[in-house]
Amino acid sequence: MADLTALRVLAAIEAHGSISAAARALGLSQQAVSQRVRALEREVGARLVDRSARGSALSEPGRLVATWARDVVEAATRFEVAVAALRAPGAAPLRVAASLTVAEHLMPGWLVRLRATGAPGSDSVELTAANSAAVLALVRAGSHDLGFVETPHLPADLESRTLAHDELVVVVGPQHPWAHRATPLTSAELAATALVTREDGSGTRAALEAALQAHVHVPASALPRPVALLPTTAAVRATAAAGAGPAVLSLLAVRDALLAGSLVRVPLADLRVTRPLSVVWSPTLPRVPDAAQALLDVIAADARH
Structure with missing residues (x-):
């Protein structure tokens, strides 16, 4: 019988995309996660994670086993929650x-x-x-x-x-040319511009891509390669403020920076981006x-x- 922790590890790698991200999510060291993966690979008799200089990702057998593991982990979690509720x-x-x-x-x-x-x-x-x-x-x-x-x-x-609903706004550093433009930005210009943005899986990025596809008919695959791809809102905000390029962020996340003058909002002429x-x-x-x-x-x- 496979170790439940090892199954949780494999499910976390599937959810988060890599061994390092899974380790952070589970509060374990990368070494501990790797050990669990190797033990599970020995038990299954197949390589579950492909490792390379670029990082780690589930192999084809790994994705299949992760699907089965998810069902076991969900059932175990439901059991743990039910027992905890019985106690208190x-x-x-x-x-x-x-x-x-x-x-x-x-x-x-x-x-x-x-x-x-x-x-x-x-x-x-x-x-x-x-x-x-x-x-x-x-x-x-x-x-x-x-x-x-x-x-x-x-x-x-x-x-x-x-x-x-939350509004997304275009922001740039005070030295960026868009900070001083006399006319609002068009959605076509925005779609043609390389941005400082969040990683795949970000709700901010998904909402922007959906809005551009609906309004300008530009699919996500046709958008310019990002200036920088960053894991947190704070990192995107700081990178845009430093002048690396424009960013599209939640108004909640940039309100203080706009008041302080470290970011400048660029009005959009023909598009309002909101997300639920x-x-x-x-x-x-x-x-x-x-x-x-x-x-x-x-x-x-x-x-x-």
């Missing part, structure tokens, strides 16, 4: 995964107000920040009760609810902590104000 009904810790914009700019205030409600479990929240694709994978695997994402692409196998902020959860979890509903009530109250 209503007070199980709330496990939340949130995309980076939500985690950095909205979740702190929500968690403060959640704690003030005194709901069971409201003082024991485990928060994981990741891009939208990784958040969906974590919720699907059953390791998190709620996920908050910014992507327009919501999977059919998860329950979801749209909480609000949504909460997702798995319909297969046996029980969601009481604090989950309390958190959603806090967010709904925020939206009304």
